[in-house]
Amino acid sequence: MNCETLENLSTITHNAVLAVAVFTYAVPRCLIYALAKSRFLHTETAIEEVKRLRALLATYTASLSSSSSSSSSSSSPPFSPLPLVVCGPSGVGKGTLIASLLSKFPSKFRFSVSHTTRSPREREENTVHYNFVSVEEFEKIKENDDFLEHATVHGNMYGTALSEVNSKNGDGSVLLLDIDVQGVKNVKSTIESKKLSGAKFIFITPKDLTSLEERLRARGTEEEEAIKRRTENAGKEIEYGKGEGNFDKVLVNDDLGKAEKEFCEVVKGWYGL
Ligand SMILES: Nc1ncnc2c1ncn2[C@@H]1O[C@H](COP(=O)(O)OP(=O)(O)OP(=O)(O)O)[C@@H](O)[C@H]1O
Numbered sequence: 001m002n003c004e005t006l007e008n009l010s011t012i013t014h015n016a017v018l019a020v021a022v023f024t025y026a027v028p029r030c031l032i033y034a035l036a037k038s039r040f041l042h043t044e045t046a047i048e049e050v051k052r053l054r055a056l057l058a059t060y061t062a063s064l065s066s067s068s069s070s071s072s073s074s075s076s077p078p079f080s081p082l083p084l085v086v087c088g089p090s091g092v093g094k095g096t097l098i099a100s101l102l103s104k105f106p107s108k109f110r111f112s113v114s115h116t117t118r119s120p121r122e123r124e125e126n127t128v129h130y131n132f133v134s135v136e137e138f139e140k141i142k143e144n145d146d147f148l149e150h151a152t153v154h155g156n157m158y159g160t161a162l163s164e165v166n167s168k169n170g171d172g173s174v175l176l177l178d179i180d181v182q183g184v185k186n187v188k189s190t191i192e193s194k195k196l197s198g199a200k201f202i203f204i205t206p207k208d209l210t211s212l213e214e215r216l217r218a219r220g221t222e223e224e225e226a227i228k229r230r231t232e233n234a235g236k237e238i239e240y241g242k243g244e245g246n247f248d249k250v251l252v253n254d255d256l257g258k259a260e261k262e263f264c265e266v267v268k269g270w271y272g273l
Contacts, residue, residue: 084202205241
């Protein structure tokens with residue numbers, strides 16, 4: 001099997017891709033890397049293709065095990081790979097750190113488009129940045145039990161539809177969720193009640209509340225009253241964030257360069273990048 005053959009695999013039929021994926025998945029990791037380093041599979045393209053096929057198979061495997069498990073989880077989407085949940089108080093730098101991660105791994109992560117009842121900010125587009133919906137529309141989705149998480153934050157409702165969790169084309173990309181503490185609690189409870197396969201949780205915290213407030217003010221997107229409210233909320237959020245067992249990792253965003261590096265390293269470790 002040479003490089004060109006591997007590259008062409010993405011264009012062949014579904015069954016053939018699955019068959020090759022089964023083969024590559026069955027071969028131990030060390031053997032794959034030994035092969036990848038050999039004269040037959042020595043390019044980065046080939047290694048990437050093997051990884052892609054493994055991810056593809058993992059998606060199918062999770063899908064099969066989900067559908068064959070208990071009836072309560074038979075309609076639940078399999079999480080493969082596990083979603084990455086980034087949480088922290090408003091203004092702590094979640095968006096900034098995520099943007100930095102995405103610049104390094106543009107195709108590995110994707111956002112869900114959340115539903116929200118808040119009004120669009122300047123340059124925000126419906127269905128691109130958010131699905132902007134009315135309170136009535138939002139309530140309807142809640143009643144149908146179709147949210148992975150939903151929360152009311154600063155007077156507006158936000159939610160992630162269950163349909164957003166798995167990639168539509170089986171490319172193995174990781175869903176990134178940028179949510180607040182309420183959202184995290186919701187995700188944990190949905191995972192538990194629907195017997196889903198979990199998520200990786202990271203909490204971003206500021207050095208102290210003063211620097212958080214300054215950061216929010218410098219961003220210039222909120223009125224003074226909203227800045228005060230967000231800073232007040234932050235105290236409790238940080239307490240939960242640092243609570244034992246609530247997050248897989250708590251990361252301090254003080255020096256941005258250091259935080260970006262650490263964030264990237266942690267995520268690389270979790271997803272084998
Ligand atoms: N380590 C840092 N030092 C100084 N400023 C920072 C740091 N990290 C982020 N910022 C700045 O702080 C502001 C808030 O960052 P960002 O918008 O990424 O926060 P957020 O957590 O995504 O906020 P929200 O939840 O409200 O969307 C931005 O102006 C950003 O440039």
